[in-house]
Amino acid sequence: MSMINRRQLMWSGAIAALAASSGGTAAQTADPSRPRAGAANGEGSFEPGHVVDLARQLAMRPFTPPPADLPDQLANLTYDQYVGIRARQEGLLWSGQQRGFIVEPLPRGALFKDHVVLYVVADGQVQRAPYKSANYDFGALPAPPDGKDIGFSGFRIFAGNGERPVQMAIFQGATFYRAMARGQNLGTVARTLTLRPGEIKGEEIPVFRAFWLEQPALAAETLVIHALLESESVTAAVRYTVRPGDMTIVDVEVTMFTRVAIDHVGWGGHAGTFLFGPASQRNVDDVRAAVFELNGLQVSNGRGEWLWRPVVNPQQLQVSAFVDSNPKGFGLLQRERSFAAFQDDSQRFDRRPSVWVEPLSDWGEGSVQLIEIPTESDVNDNIIAYWRPKAPLAAGAETTYAYRQYWCWSIPEPPPLARVNLTRTGKGRGGRRRRFLVEFVGDALADPGRLAELKPALGAGKGATITNLKLWPYPERKVMRVAFELDPGDEPLTELRLVLEAAGKPLSETWLYRWTA
Template sequence: MTEALPSRPTRRGAAALIGAGLAAAAIGRPRAQTPAPGTPAALIQGTLGEGQRFSPAAVVDIARAMARRPFTPPPNDLPEAFAGLNYEQYIAIKAQPSARIWEGEGRGFVVEPLPRGFVFTAGVTLFTVEDGMVRRILFDRSRFDFGTLNLPANTPDLGFSGFRLTSTALGGAPFDFAIVQGATFFRALARGQNFGAVARALTLKPAEARGEEFPSFRAFWLERPVAGTNAIVTHGLIDSESVTGAVRMTFRPGEATIVDVETTLFPRVNLEHVGLGGMGATFLFGPNVRRTTDDVRPAVYDASGLQMLNGRGEWLWRPLNNPDTLQVSAFVDENPKGFGLVQRERDAVFFQDDVQQPERRPTVWIEPIGEWAQGAVQLIEIPSDSEVNDNILAYWRPRAVMQGGSEVAFAYRQFWCWTPPERPQLASVSLTRSGRGAGGRRRRFLVEFVGESLAAPVPDLRPAVSTASGAIQNVRFWTYPDRKVVRVVFDLDPGGENACEMRLVLQAGPRPLSETWLYRWTP
């Protein structure tokens, strides 16, 4: 089996985002506990529990019914021995060989339920769907190897915190391609990659003074895959103080792993700040920001920039930053065609990191299905001095308020890949550098573009650079047709401003030759 763990636990602020436990559980036969009447667990058991006939519409019905009831927090019953585990102790827990669901059936997929422990304290009820019928996955302690942990003989039912998906039908060794664990977080990757960025099934009120709300998965129904289809379908139930929801995710692993996400939300209250297609990553430092530079490596990040294809067909590139203060940027749009956190550096020389290998991190790209109306791609950059923090968050924020008592459906296709599936027929930004300018508060920027259109001299070529505040000075550029490169250098004089929004595009007359480079300077 290939190693599916990120080599570091990941947190954002005080909240654990998502990690991958090298642990699993099995389909055991202990008796399931009877849930208290009126709780989400009782509603789940009575509608789609053990022995019931499965229907995707029934998952939506459960979410709808839960939204009509007051929110009930999940039980906080994880034994102290497991809540107090550190990261190393948690990943040392291993599953017995017989623990994996559908192992040896030739269906192309295997599932490992992951136990609770460490920061994964909330339980997720797991079911399989086989021949149309629901079966409960129960915790069985005898299927675990707890390593050096000294556990009492009466260790209770731990339950599960999520699951890992492995492909066994793509040739070669089994391919661990996805982990769903913690709140509504999940990770995936393409063959040959390692875990980096993290996706969210739902994002609520991030970076707000009143505090972010973290919805969580309450239950999952995993459909037994059909051999030869290279697809596995999961159905999740979302719950939080403000909203409930049902999400269907279809995973197709490969050279690019594709996840089709279909979600129906039932707000309990009016929702003004909702994030769809959310994703997070780490950006510590790189050529454009080096305020934390006491490191042998020249760069440390999971993604180099936010790429967008807006509703007008314009390709935008925003290099990521690790600012001194919290920065929130909104790229207003209507019916976006795509956006994502992109890792463009694929040469190990760029990072010089033989352990983390950031050059193998996945790009995550979202393509909306249907019209998403008016809103904005929102980017949040959080100051960080540690690479274990996912300090970058991007998502689509609808302009319209989701009304309490309403029903809202949306869908998108998500690519975990080396490069986005659709790429501009334009020169792209290959490098952004920033350093001290000519004097005072001036900053110098160097931006390189690369592309086939730059392989020969271009008549009337000019860099169109502007800023919404401050002043652009001393613009120069050099062409290198042999390398298909144009390098632009300019100075920003912010004057008395503390934030300057800059924009740069290569043009030949009125025609754009490159994607549009966007950048926010802050002191």
């Protein structure tokens, strides 16, 4: 069989399966004159280029949202009821095969109503993973009829070859996925593609249509996943290479096709929860000392500067842009690793992953975007970060980009500078004045010679003034605390910037903060 015929056969099978979950429109892209052998289960040969070709074909057709065809008994489940559903041993992929990974296909239900098709690729051949109700333990819930194909909403990944493999990632909902390093809890969620977040006309949410999971070799340390996603504006083929460990690494390669012109797209996006903490109290009456799974945005920009921006739970939506060219990395980090800082036995925010994104190619001009959304609940992912390219995408364009994502306790190569350890704010001496305390920690702050030369470079926006600046060095703890008072004047907001310097060179990363009335 020729290469083009093999690809067309693959498309026929894959699109037929997708059509079952998309109202049939996708099936129109298949050539009806081609043989339909294998179309029911998506069998055939596989090459990574097949998924790219499929995304290209789907981009030529209008988007049809997933149908609302989930039976009420599953659609109306509470979240707690849904997470109680577990796959039986026979429903797991590669269980007992010592391949280094086990995958648990996840049924649809509760919040997770969209249907995705799962394929397994082994020895260059692809076969659709069938849904069977008998493969799941529904507990006290009534099980759907075994002959009815409810379908999947995503999958969970376990790593290890022992008796108790460890959960390390989950792909489920829209184009979201979560991962974690060894010893951590699931927290921040990655967005494979971000479209128009924070805009008045509303965000566009792409959805996964299908996954192709490559069967790993025996005792493998890497899992490769291919995905097809789409929305009203775009389609995309994505390749994820997942390497779990003390620092879990996910390489993401995206080939995107635009149905229409797009002027606001986000790469490397991820989001997490910040309800309250030392820099953002909001008069919360809570038994816990703090509630957040991330406490700041770190940026290593193309100019060689390291930025740290503490995040807040604002009174109103806030959008910040850190303009750059070819950034070296950025990410939402959890720097607080003390249980005492949270006093939360169930959530263990001190064990949530930091996420660090490094481009694997030149990304050109654009900005790291930070969106902070007001919330009254710790279940909302109200902090979002992503890279926004400056140039818009034309209709019919093909765009490729790639990045490496670290799910970690601390970023792989931290700056050789003192870092911000704490930010606190409180009422000033009167009026609209606010008092700030910023604590830096680092080896350079233990050197008496360096401390003698140290000067804080502190500035505020137009119309604001800084008073009562004081330094509190603690060289035995490698700590420098900087206290000051901000008088914003009549301004509704002001941007603050602070860096410790010696002999005209930075000793610390740059602390940034936006004060709002």
